Amino acid sequence: MLKMTHLAKVYRTEVVETYALRDFNIDVKEGEFVAVTGPSGSGKTTFLTIAGLLETFTGGHYHLDGVEVSQLDDNARSRIRNEKIGFIFQAFNLIPDLNVFDNVEVPLRYRGMKAAERKQRIMDALERVGLASRAKHYPAELSGGQQQRVAIARALAGSPRLLLADEPTGNLDTQMARGVMELLEEIHREGATIVMVTHDPELAARAQRNVHVIDGQVVDLAEEPRFHAHAHTAHS
Amino acid sequence: MFGYYVELAVRSLRRSKALTALMILAVALGIGASITTLTVLHVLSGDPLPGRSASVFMPQMDPRDKERDDHPDELPTQVTWADGMNLLHAARARRQALMAAGSTPVQSDDLAIDPFIVPARYTTADFFAMFGVPFRYGQGWTAADDESRTRVAVIGAELNDRLFRGENSVGRTLHVDDVDLRVVGVLAPWRAVPHFYDLNSGNYSVGEEVYVPLGTARAAKLKRNGSIECWGNKSSDEANMETANCVWLQFWVQLDDPAAVASYRRFLDGYVHQQVALGRFERPAVSALPNVMQFLDQQRVVPSDVKLQVWLALGFFAVCLVNTVGLMLAKFMRRAGEVGVRRALGASRRSVFAQLLVEAAVIGLAGGIGGLGLAVLGLAMVRMQPGASAELAHLDLTMLGTTFVISIAAAIAAGLIPAWRTCRIAPALQLKSQ
Numbered sequence A: 001m002l003k004m005t006h007l008a009k010v011y012r013t014e015v016v017e018t019y020a021l022r023d024f025n026i027d028v029k030e031g032e033f034v035a036v037t038g039p040s041g042s043g044k045t046t047f048l049t050i051a052g053l054l055e056t057f058t059g060g061h062y063h064l065d066g067v068e069v070s071q072l073d074d075n076a077r078s079r080i081r082n083e084k085i086g087f088i089f090q091a092f093n094l095i096p097d098l099n100v101f102d103n104v105e106v107p108l109r110y111r112g113m114k115a116a117e118r119k120q121r122i123m124d125a126l127e128r129v130g131l132a133s134r135a136k137h138y139p140a141e142l143s144g145g146q147q148q149r150v151a152i153a154r155a156l157a158g159s160p161r162l163l164l165a166d167e168p169t170g171n172l173d174t175q176m177a178r179g180v181m182e183l184l185e186e187i188h189r190e191g192a193t194i195v196m197v198t199h200d201p202e203l204a205a206r207a208q209r210n211v212h213v214i215d216g217q218v219v220d221l222a223e224e225p226r227f228h229a230h231a232h233t234a235h236s
Numbered sequence B: 001m002f003g004y005y006v007e008l009a010v011r012s013l014r015r016s017k018a019l020t021a022l023m024i025l026a027v028a029l030g031i032g033a034s035i036t037t038l039t040v041l042h043v044l045s046g047d048p049l050p051g052r053s054a055s056v057f058m059p060q061m062d063p064r065d066k067e068r069d070d071h072p073d074e075l076p077t078q079v080t081w082a083d084g085m086n087l088l089h090a091a092r093a094r095r096q097a098l099m100a101a102g103s104t105p106v107q108s109d110d111l112a113i114d115p116f117i118v119p120a121r122y123t124t125a126d127f128f129a130m131f132g133v134p135f136r137y138g139q140g141w142t143a144a145d146d147e148s149r150t151r152v153a154v155i156g157a158e159l160n161d162r163l164f165r166g167e168n169s170v171g172r173t174l175h176v177d178d179v180d181l182r183v184v185g186v187l188a189p190w191r192a193v194p195h196f197y198d199l200n201s202g203n204y205s206v207g208e209e210v211y212v213p214l215g216t217a218r219a220a221k222l223k224r225n226g227s228i229e230c231w232g233n234k235s236s237d238e239a240n241m242e243t244a245n246c247v248w249l250q251f252w253v254q255l256d257d258p259a260a261v262a263s264y265r266r267f268l269d270g271y272v273h274q275q276v277a278l279g280r281f282e283r284p285a286v287s288a289l290p291n292v293m294q295f296l297d298q299q300r301v302v303p304s305d306v307k308l309q310v311w312l313a314l315g316f317f318a319v320c321l322v323n324t325v326g327l328m329l330a331k332f333m334r335r336a337g338e339v340g341v342r343r344a345l346g347a348s349r350r351s352v353f354a355q356l357l358v359e360a361a362v363i364g365l366a367g368g369i370g371g372l373g374l375a376v377l378g379l380a381m382v383r384m385q386p387g388a389s390a391e392l393a394h395l396d397l398t399m400l401g402t403t404f405v406i407s408i409a410a411a412i413a414a415g416l417i418p419a420w421r422t423c424r425i426a427p428a429l430q431l432k433s434q
Helices: A044-051 A074-084 A100-109 A115-128 A144-157 A174-189 A201-205 A225-235 B002-015 B017-044 B081-090 B143-148 B157-164 B196-201 B214-219 B258-278 B292-298 B304-334 B336-344 B349-383 B397-423 B427-433
Strands: A002-012 A017-028 A033-037 A059-064 A085-088 A162-166 A193-197 A209-214 A217-219 B095-107 B116-123 B135-138 B152-155 B173-176 B179-187 B210-213 B250-254
Touching: A002 A044, A017 A044, A017 A217, A033 A044, A033 A174, A033 A201, A044 A059, A044 A162, A044 A193, A074 A085, A074 B336, A074 B349, A085 A144, A100 A115, A100 A144, A115 A144, A144 A174, A162 A174, A174 A193, B002 B017, B002 B349, B017 B304, B017 B349, B017 B397, B081 B095, B081 B250, B081 B258, B095 B196, B095 B210, B095 B214, B116 B214, B135 B157, B143 B214, B152 B157, B152 B173, B157 B179, B173 B210, B196 B250, B196 B292, B210 B214, B304 B349, B304 B397, B336 B349, B336 B397, B336 B427, B349 B397
Parallel strands: A033 A193, A033 A209, A085 A162, A162 A193, B116 B210, B152 B179
Antiparallel strands: A002 A017, A002 A059, A209 A217, B095 B116, B095 B173, B095 B250, B135 B179, B152 B210, B173 B179
């Protein structure tokens, strides 16, 4: 589903080159739930934005659902983002002027879907996250957990092949975070492929597989002694 | 998607009311000033014979003597009686009309109405058909009436209202200057703007209310007006105008296709050469055959200050637009976060660009509506100025359409740079910074 090989992302200024990712390799199979962990500045979010085609990369290869994306133009990348990828952000990123219904509708609008089909999908997605009754509410009228559920509904409405979640519970209290995590697990059980970036070892432990990123590279935890205890706790 | 973009634009404009109001005000002020001056220019430089002006021509020649050296390069815009009659009777054009201006007192049968003076035109039969003058009742006179100097008249709508209460007055008698004329036609309201067929009575003078066959008017000694240019020693008093060395008549012809124009040009050139050979014309054998719009250009009918005012207004509009660019940039960049989200959810740069330009167009539309209101006020102020041209300053359908075309196009142009910069924002950066 998602395969990066020797991928590199370099930020260049006149005097310095900074590698955000170097020789980055990852292979996420269809239906997997992968947690990407690592310290701040390790390159997790850069990985996620490249995976979501929001950023380009400097070298290497990236195949998404069998398509090499490096040569695609903005239109093609936008179309893939719209049809195959669903995003869940830490800050929810709902559009404040749009009500819940209209927020969930955004990706469907760019797909050129008919109004009746859009409505059906939106209501199905809101039912799915338990917020159908809040369709006319604005984001500011909802709790953080509810806003994140709306964001999940927005990601699900387009029936994406891949869900990319960036610290999806980072702005939520424990109870709300648990609810959101249970929802993601449920979505995964129904067959979705999920890649989740997180700091939280407890959340990472609930994924099928953990990928650890340090200094822009995927590392094997078994070969990193300082992470043994951490990894052990996470998997116990 | 267009409907969706309009919906988003309206929503966005409502969100930041102050900024929106400033942008709309900037566009409205620029549009108001521009449309006011453009309307005046449009009215003053308009086509007086829409659809016909390209096929109506003024034959020009120079019968003046060698003694006078004023404007030797400019051909007279009038002809002598002899030349006018020669060209008229040659009948080389599909239609031709010879004419002169006049003014005549009119006496109503109703003695309660005092006699009054109205502008008149003494002309020949083709005048009405050639210029497409609309009739409410009856019709014009015939060429036979011209020849036999029949005492007939066509009257204007206003005079018909005044004398005959707007009724069908065909067959009734019109008393002008002690002469009785039988009304054969009543015009619908009509006014050529500019008054192209005789600029001597004013570029934008009002139309005539009485039309009489030229021969009849001369025979009845109806009062003649207008410019006259004479030379030589011959008498040029009013009774001898037919033989005087004076140009005092306007002559127009209708030529429907290029072949007819070329043929008439050859005829006119031949006529002038013949007159030079006969010794009647002393100056070089030069002739011209401008059509209506060429003639108006040649005569510089539109006042130069009107054009200057248009340039000043357009300059002001440009300043307003520069301000609008700045305001739009501020507004669009403030929405970078939303743009980032939309990009993440599948909007291409092109979609975002289109969405923002639609928003700019909506601002243009609102500015156009505001500008239209200001232009209506501006034109009302223009009409309060003295002068025959001022009263013409009314917004027509063309200028109404132009208002919105200009305002929307200008707002879209102002939105190009802000929209381009906004759609180039890296979505990843925005999503991280949210």
